[in-house]
Amino acid sequence: xxxxxxxLKSLSLLACLLLLTAGSVTFQDKLFISFLPYNILILFFIxxxxxxxSTTSKLIEKDYLYYLFILFIASLSIFYTEPTSxxxxxxxxxxxxxxxxxxxxxxxxxxxxxxxRIIIFFYFLIFILTFIFKxxxxxxxxxxxxxxxxxIVFGRMMSVGFLAVQFSDLKKIKIPLMICFLFxxxxxxxxxxxxxxxxxxxxxxxxxxxxxxxIKIFFIFIFILLSLIYIYSDYLLYDxxxxxxxxxxxxxxxxxxxxxxxxxxxSVTIRLGMIVETLDLIYNYPFGVGIGNWPHxxxxxxxxxxxxxxxxxxxxxxxxxxxxxxxxxxxFLRSRIDFLFAVSxxxxxxxxxxxxxxxxxxxxxxxxxxxxxxxxxxxxI
Numbered sequence: 001x002x003x004x005x006x007x008l009k010s011l012s013l014l015a016c017l018l019l020l021t022a023g024s025v026t027f028q029d030k031l032f033i034s035f036l037p038y039n040i041l042i043l044f045f046i047x048x049x050x051x052x053x054s055t056t057s058k059l060i061e062k063d064y065l066y067y068l069f070i071l072f073i074a075s076l077s078i079f080y081t082e083p084t085s086x087x088x089x090x091x092x093x094x095x096x097x098x099x100x101x102x103x104x105x106x107x108x109x110x111x112x113x114x115x116x117r118i119i120i121f122f123y124f125l126i127f128i129l130t131f132i133f134k135x136x137x138x139x140x141x142x143x144x145x146x147x148x149x150x151x152i153v154f155g156r157m158m159s160v161g162f163l164a165v166q167f168s169d170l171k172k173i174k175i176p177l178m179i180c181f182l183f184x185x186x187x188x189x190x191x192x193x194x195x196x197x198x199x200x201x202x203x204x205x206x207x208x209x210x211x212x213x214x215i216k217i218f219f220i221f222i223f224i225l226l227s228l229i230y231i232y233s234d235y236l237l238y239d240x241x242x243x244x245x246x247x248x249x250x251x252x253x254x255x256x257x258x259x260x261x262x263x264x265x266x267s268v269t270i271r272l273g274m275i276v277e278t279l280d281l282i283y284n285y286p287f288g289v290g291i292g293n294w295p296h297x298x299x300x301x302x303x304x305x306x307x308x309x310x311x312x313x314x315x316x317x318x319x320x321x322x323x324x325x326x327x328x329x330x331x332f333l334r335s336r337i338d339f340l341f342a343v344s345x346x347x348x349x350x351x352x353x354x355x356x357x358x359x360x361x362x363x364x365x366x367x368x369x370x371x372x373x374x375x376x377x378x379x380x381i
Contacts, residue, residue, distance in 0.1 A: 019100055067327075073325075076321065085292075087316065098364050102372075120165055129147060142188070152188065155188030155193030156362075159194075159346060167338060167342070328364060328367060332366065344366040
């Protein structure tokens with residue numbers, strides 16, 4: 001491969017990862033926002049034409065326009081609800097970031113192993129910088145910042161780095177890198193990413209390695225399991241709230257107690273409470289309460305969103321449009337089981353307990369990329 005071409009591809013992929021990591025192309029606190037629904041629709045169309053006419057390869061040209069139309073249809077809820085400016089900007093950023101990221105990938109003839117190497121390099125750099133940054137306050141201190149990220153976001157990035165190494169063709173440094181990324185997940189002390197990674201590894205072992213499980217795979221499985229036990233042991237052995245939370249959850253399920261959510265409510269009860277509140281919202285407003293209105297209708301302003309992006313979509317844009325909107329998020333299920341499938345599945349599981357619609361940009365990007373590359377591979381065969 002031409003050196004200049006290799007550099008161009010690497011820079012394009014790095015720019016794609018930076019854009020996805022940044023999560024926003026607007027500065028909402030510094031910029032006066034006066035977007036009307038019509039402005040949003042016009043921007044949707046403009047981005048669609050950019051993709052259609054700027055794409056030089058055949059990777060996403062027509063396919064993305066199809067999924068673009070699906071997202072556009074889902075945006076019609078803005079005509080019969082009253083969306084907030086914050087909610088509109090979340091969906092706007094989601095659309096623009098995923099579109100531009102896929103555009104960057106389409107401008108180069110993307111190769112899986114090169115994509116994996118760039119992801120490994122990018123997240124390993126973040127791991128090293130975060131490790132150095134946290135030395136003063138304690139590497140395992142969850143209360144201190146992880147550079148500019150929160151612990152859950154950092155845990156997800158380290159999990160993706162781990163999966164990238166697992167599916168890469170690296171040999172000599174494969175195990176050391178996997179250990180580093182696993183330690184990064186452990187550093188985050190975030191149960192969501194670790195549980196999601198554990199489920200994904202179980203799936204990979206059953207589907208891909210069931211006939212030839214070696215010592216490396218066994219080591220990975222045991223390490224993640226021990227990490228889970230360690231992180232949960234603090235609750236099981238020293239925190240009596242876990243016992244009261246279990247009792248409270250059972251009472252709520254049996255309708256013997258109503259959920260009362262405050263800022264001091266245990267996280268288990270809060271999660272359950274948000275699910276109940278959101279399901280009640282969907283039942284009362286099947287056509288949605290409007291983009292960004294979940295905290296205003298529920299009164300849970302300090303939570304901002306239900307920490308489950310699927311329920312957030314259903315509650316804000318309605319059941320019918322919500323189903324249409326979610327189609328692109330699940331198209332990875334029809335592609336072959338590889339890194340893109342695994343990382344999409346990981347983000348899907350993670351998004352069920354934490355994150356909002358804008359955080360789902362990773363799932364949407366990897367899901368669409370997986371189906372585009374899968375289709376391209378089938379055509380070449």
